[in-house]
Amino acid sequence: MAKILSINPTNPQPRLIAQAADILRHGGVICYPTDTMYGIGCDIFNQKAIKRVYQIKRRPKDKPFTFMCDSLTNISQYGHVGNTAYRLMRKNLPGPYTFVLSGTKLVPKIMLTKQKTVGIRVPNHPVCLAIIESLGNPVLNTSAMPEDNDERVVRTADDVDHLFGKQVDLIIDSGEIVPEPSSVISLLNEQPEILRYGKGSLEAFQ
Known part of the structure; x- marks a missing residue:
């Protein structure tokens, strides 16, 4: 069974954060809180761990996963960000949005679509x-x-444990999260395109 680690959702304890990061660094798969729902993740540079997540989710290999960065500066290393995209993201991040961008050479192939695009988030969760x-x-x-x-509504770390506890290395408990998917916005062209209506105001992208 996965270890469950309680981390304060507003003031995360650095020692506990370091433990979670260390598990990821060594190829682990973890469940963690985001601003939209509990997620499953691993280091995007660890192919073995990514393949594990595909198995856990029973997801077809031709459907790449999205990934999360910690800042807009971080996003621009992995996605080609034009002026309009930069302006929109600067105003709306961190937030419950997944942005579709053309991937840079830094993105591992397994994380790219056939069109060489990526879905990137900067979640509003400490x-x-x-x-x-x-x-x-x-x-x-x-x-x-x-x-x-x-x-099956997954709101708590216990819900996550019930579904995935035997398949992951760590579950982070940061309290209840009412699940609502992120809004997905393509910024491949000058005019933003809303691909999925989810959490967060979409006024800026219309």
């Missing part, structure tokens, strides 16, 4: 941001829900 910063790399991001999403 625990999540602290883990990414401590690791020093982006973290893969997928919901801690079954791929078929059979309406």
Whole structure:
């Protein structure tokens, strides 16, 4: 069974954040809180760990996962950010948005779509941001829900443990999160395109 680590959602304890980052650094898979729901993730540079997440989620290999950065500066290392995209992201990040961008050469192939695009987030959650910063790399991001999403609501670390506890190395408990998917916005062209209506105001992108 996975170890459950309670981390304060507003003032994450650095010692505990370092423990979580260390598990990721050594190829571990963890469940962690975000601003939209509990997620499953690993270091995007560890192919073995990424393959584990594919197995856990029973996800087809031709559907790459999104990933999370800790800042807009961090995003621009992994996605090509034009002037319009930069302006929009600067105003709305961190927040519950997944932005689709053209990937840079730094992005591992396994994380790219056939069109060489990536989905990137900067979540508005102190625990999540602290883990990414401590690791020093982006973290893969997928919901801690079954791929078929059979309406089982996952709100707490106990819910996550019940579904995925035997398959992951660590579950971070930062209290209850009412799940609501991120809004997905393509910034591949000058005009933003809303691909999925989810959490967060979309006024700026219309």
